Amino acid sequence: MTAPVRVLVCDDQALIRTGFATIIDAQPDLAVVGECGDGRAAVDLARRLNPDIVVMDVRMPVLDGIAATRLLAGAGVPDPVKVLVVTTFNLDEYVYEALRAGASGFLLKDAPPAQLLHGIRTVASGAALLAPEVTRQLVGRYAARIRPAGPPAAGALTPRELEVLRLIADGLSNSEIAAVLVLSQETVKTYVSRILTKLDLRDRVQAVVYAYRNGLVT
Structure with a gap:
């Protein structure tokens, strides 16, 4: 049998974090190995627990999701961890920076559970995930500033x-x-x-x- 994909969930909102963990843990091919509420804890836990993928919020205390993603998946990081960023429409700019920091994809926080699970499986498999409905708004909005x-x-x-x-x-x-x-x-x-x-x-x-x-x- 194939071992389940090991997932670390990081979000500073307890209800969202618990909801994600409950949805993920209900799947036979996925397993939540840890939860945390800030980016620094995500980096520490990821290095200790060695998850296959981190589901990462963007705006968090102590260390934000962008900085945490850069430490976990950025250029030059040995044994990088795959990161799936979750966000809302009003955080477009932060998500763009997270993608540049090394994230393998992003989803909206209000995505249905099936889309979240699909995103985790897609990124864990080594592919990248872009939410088509927000890609143009996300990157296009900041294209004029990209050199x-x-x-x-x-x-x-x-x-x-x-x-x-x-x-x-x-x-x-x-x-x-x-x-x-x-x-x-x-x-x-x-x-x-x-x-x-x-x-x-x-x-x-x-x-x-x-x-x-x-x-x-x-």
Whole structure:
């Protein structure tokens, strides 16, 4: 039998934290290994309990979720922990910064339980999760302030790969991209893999940030 995915839940609101933990623990393939109410405790517990994924709030006392994410999943961190950020619409800017800090995805706090569980399983599997309904609002709203990190490597992409990258940045899933471009989902998965490899990106979240930082999406 496959061991359940080990989840650490971090949120400063006890009701939300308990609700998330109850939903997660009810699943046979998931197990809550710890709960905490601030980012510093999340970092300490994650290093001690070695969870597969941390469900992380953004605005918390002691250490906020962005700083905690950077310590757990940021560039150069040995044995990084996957982080799924949960937020509300009025925290868009904080979530964008959390994605840059290394988070593998984000969800809205009012997402239905099934979406939360899907998000945890998706991120734990090594994929990235973007909530399509807020991707454009989230990143697009701050695109004007995002400066390119250097000469873009997008020239290494074929025209079709650039098209797929722009659709990823629009928040489309593989199945939605396949429908738009009239391709099979397997073909889209191959394009996504090539894009990530060519641009040396970790996942779809970094692909979205890359696309906006380098002016590939307006």
